[in-house]
Amino acid sequence: ETGVTQTPRHLVMGMTNKKSLKCEQHLGHNAMYWYKQSAKKPLELMFVYSLEERVENNSVPSRFSPECPNSSHLFLHLHTLQPEDSALYLCASSQDIGKGANVLTFGAGSRLTVL
Amino acid sequence: GQNIDQPTEMTATEGAIVQINCTYQTSGFNGLFWYQQHAGEAPTFLSYNVLDGLEEKGRFSSFLSRSKGYSYLLLKELQMKDSASYLCAVLDSNYQLIWGAGTKLIIKP
Numbered sequence: 001e002t003g004v005t006q007t008p009r010h011l012v013m014g015m016t017n018k019k020s021l022k023c024e025q026h027l028g029h030n031a032m033y034w035y036k037q038s039a040k041k042p043l044e045l046m047f048v049y050s051l052e053e054r055v056e057n058n059s060v061p062s063r064f065s066p067e068c069p070n071s072s073h074l075f076l077h078l079h080t081l082q083p084e085d086s087a088l089y090l091c092a093s094s095q096d097i098g099k100g101a102n103v104l105t106f107g108a109g110s111r112l113t114v115l
Numbered sequence: 116g117q118n119i120d121q122p123t124e125m126t127a128t129e130g131a132i133v134q135i136n137c138t139y140q141t142s143g144f145n146g147l148f149w150y151q152q153h154a155g156e157a158p159t160f161l162s163y164n165v166l167d168g169l170e171e172k173g174r175f176s177s178f179l180s181r182s183k184g185y186s187y188l189l190l191k192e193l194q195m196k197d198s199a200s201y202l203c204a205v206l207d208s209n210y211q212l213i214w215g216a217g218t219k220l221i222i223k224p
Contacts, residue, residue, distance in 0.1 A: 004157070040123065040216055040217075041216055042119065042213075042214035042215055042216045042217075043202070043204075043214040045211075045212070090157070090158070097210065098210045099210065100145050100146050100163075100165060100206065100210075101146065101163050101165070102206070102210070103148075103160045103163065104150075104158075104160070104212075105157075105160075106150075106157040106158045106159070107157055108155070108156055108157045109157065
């Protein structure tokens with residue numbers, strides 16, 4: 001496989017459930033990201049990992065918990081979510097962070113619906 | 116605050132030319148990106164501008180004026196497959212990406 005792969009593509013969960021989103025990149029990149037995409041809104045950066053260390057946490061509620069076990073894998077653990085958390089969650093990777101022409105490669109996203 | 120403005124939606128005709136504008140107000144500037152996102156798919160990189168002027172890549176061109184805080188994406192010889200959302204993003208002085216809300220481009224036959 002190549003690029004950035006996200007699973008599951010679609011997820012429906014109740015507010016009391018616990019689920020996880022998975023992201024895998026086969027590009028040899030050092031940085032990985034979680035973004036939230038809601039209709040007609042700009043992409044919201046949630047978390048950034050560089051070489052498996054978290055370098056950014058943009059005031060995301062604790063009901064979202066990231067995990068980066070190695071530079072190829074990134075998880076987003078979800079628990080006690082709210083209906084307003086329903087959105088498309090995009091994973092991305094890049095060669096590095098803190099540089100100019102730092103192109104992001106995105107996965108196709110996980111469409112989350114919270115009932 | 117930091118802000119990126121782009122039109123919400125545009126409509127154009129197959130074979131024609133369309134220009135999608137993006138204006139920005141950010142804390143510093145380290146480059147501007149355009150991404151394309153088809154419905155239900157991943158955003159994909161189109162262009163990166165850091166110096167003023169026009170960069171051409173086949174049917175797509177991207178222009179930047181740093182003094183005006185302005186960029187545009189020019190699409191020529193439009194094809195139905197160009198129907199997508201186009202995302203503008205600016206890299207600020209801290210190398211944080213500031214995103215616009217995207218422009219949905221509808222191509223009609």
